[in-house]
Amino acid sequence: MARSELRGRDVKKKGFGFRHAIRGFAVAVGQELNMRVHVLAVAVVTAAGLLGRIERWAWASVLLSFGLVVITEMFNTTIERICDKITAERCPIIRDIKDIAAGAVFFGALIAVGVAVAVFARPEVWKNWMSLFG
Secondary structure (H helix, E strand, C coil), X not given: CCHHHHHHHHHHHHHHHHHHXXXXXXXXXXXXXXXXXXXXXXXXXXXXXXXXXXXXXXXXXXXXXXXXXXXXXXXXXXXXXXXXXXXXXXCHHHHHHHHHHHHHHHHHHHHHHHHHHHHHCCHHHHHHHHHXXX
16 A cells, blocks of 8 residues: 555544544533533633633633543543443442542532632733623
């Protein structure tokens, strides 16, 4: 096989992977209430950031927080589904596994709240918001 043909296959495989990734995100949002709550929070905080005209460093912090919460929620969902597939019976080890994964999401969300307070509690952001109302 010629080199150009191999490169074409690599591109197709990578594109195929993106399709699966997008589908996975859509499944998580479509089937998990917590993911929908997180996506709504992302939309609200994004609007607040735009209206508050937050600075670049603040956007970087907010975007990293979005990623932290969404990624931990998706891992949590994956872990829960694997555990549910392993056994439907009550099992203390499975319960611990699920609780640890949920704890990761909780901790990530606490960090995101801390970032939001640090970014949005600044007087200049409040002035920008208030200027919208008169």
